Amino acid sequence: MTLAAGTELATATNEHLANISNTLIYSAMAVYTLAFFAYIAEWLFGSRSRVGRTAAALTPEAKAAAKRPAVTVQQAGGTAVLERPTVVVRSAAGARDVPDGPGAHGGDAQGDLYGRIAVSLTVLAFLVQLSGVIARAASVERAPWGNMYEFNITFSTVAVAVYLTLLALKKNVRWLGLFLITTVLLDLGIAVTVLYTASDQLVPALHSYWLYIHVSTAILCGAVFYVGAVGTVLYLFKDSYETKLENGGKPGTFATSVMERLPASSSLDKFSYRVNAAVFPLWTFTIIAGAIWAESAWGRYWGWDPKETWAFITWVAYACYLHARATAGWKGRKAAYLALIAFGCWLFNYYGVNIFVSGKHSYAGV
Numbered sequence: 001m002t003l004a005a006g007t008e009l010a011t012a013t014n015e016h017l018a019n020i021s022n023t024l025i026y027s028a029m030a031v032y033t034l035a036f037f038a039y040i041a042e043w044l045f046g047s048r049s050r051v052g053r054t055a056a057a058l059t060p061e062a063k064a065a066a067k068r069p070a071v072t073v074q075q076a077g078g079t080a081v082l083e084r085p086t087v088v089v090r091s092a093a094g095a096r097d098v099p100d101g102p103g104a105h106g107g108d109a110q111g112d113l114y115g116r117i118a119v120s121l122t123v124l125a126f127l128v129q130l131s132g133v134i135a136r137a138a139s140v141e142r143a144p145w146g147n148m149y150e151f152n153i154t155f156s157t158v159a160v161a162v163y164l165t166l167l168a169l170k171k172n173v174r175w176l177g178l179f180l181i182t183t184v185l186l187d188l189g190i191a192v193t194v195l196y197t198a199s200d201q202l203v204p205a206l207h208s209y210w211l212y213i214h215v216s217t218a219i220l221c222g223a224v225f226y227v228g229a230v231g232t233v234l235y236l237f238k239d240s241y242e243t244k245l246e247n248g249g250k251p252g253t254f255a256t257s258v259m260e261r262l263p264a265s266s267s268l269d270k271f272s273y274r275v276n277a278a279v280f281p282l283w284t285f286t287i288i289a290g291a292i293w294a295e296s297a298w299g300r301y302w303g304w305d306p307k308e309t310w311a312f313i314t315w316v317a318y319a320c321y322l323h324a325r326a327t328a329g330w331k332g333r334k335a336a337y338l339a340l341i342a343f344g345c346w347l348f349n350y351y352g353v354n355i356f357v358s359g360k361h362s363y364a365g366v
Helices: 002-045 053-057 060-067 109-140 148-168 174-193 210-246 253-259 265-298 306-325 333-356
Strands: 073-076 079-082
Touching: 002 109, 002 174, 109 148, 109 174, 148 174, 148 210, 148 333, 174 210, 210 253, 210 265, 210 333, 265 306, 265 333, 306 333
Parallel strands: none
Antiparallel strands: 073 079
């Protein structure tokens, strides 16, 4: 009688924590929505009169002046001294030298205020979502990575953590906020509707400490790859904008308002490359850790299971991108397209393989 009562109590406690987790995830979505509108306000109400640096830098007069290195002469004690001209290191994205935009706030105090509010709400939403992930884990006393719903809510939490970490490191990436929060909301929306799975115990094959090593690094890599992909997409838009200006075209008012506030295409290209290059070794380790876990669970290191195959394809795609990005003939847009193909492989490895392809990794269900 006592044992049965204790079992019922434990089950009720688990369900209670699972319900708390669901409530926290929905609450995080609500706060993310407020942050989304704050980021919109930053873009809308930030000054538009202080932008236009790209257009100014790409005028024929500015380009002609940039080609002439300025050498000044100073008189020092009766001796003429030539100052060494400033050396401009051109980006991998192309030959144009364009200054970075002022940011989503447009460089004024009102826009900056909305941006700070947006970041504060993002931090609050992140903490609420993290609490939801922890509550989900506590409800079954395991890592919250047993199915795609749990993977989704953890993945988006880590993606926001990467963004906030870059901000904490004094990196000028607040322009990323609107695009990040938009897709995080979409990700959570899919998680709580299409992918939702009730809290449950793991299948025997997942009861291993490698779960904490292999899956956690896979989530972190995916989140960082995602941030790099957003930077790559923005680079392609900004590069097209700069090219149009360079060729004498006149982009629309909306495109100008948005593109002029973003970093230069060279900065966006460099940002994406550094992010992807930094996490690539960890993705290599993730695949190796998965192989070691496979040997422990299934008696073989590699069996060309669909998940294993696409993880390897993703690795090859990113390796090709990094190699191409470091090669003179494949910089800029060509390398960017490779980066997006590589991230597309990662997405298919996560969504497509789990949903549409049968294999040993399909035991968790959706």
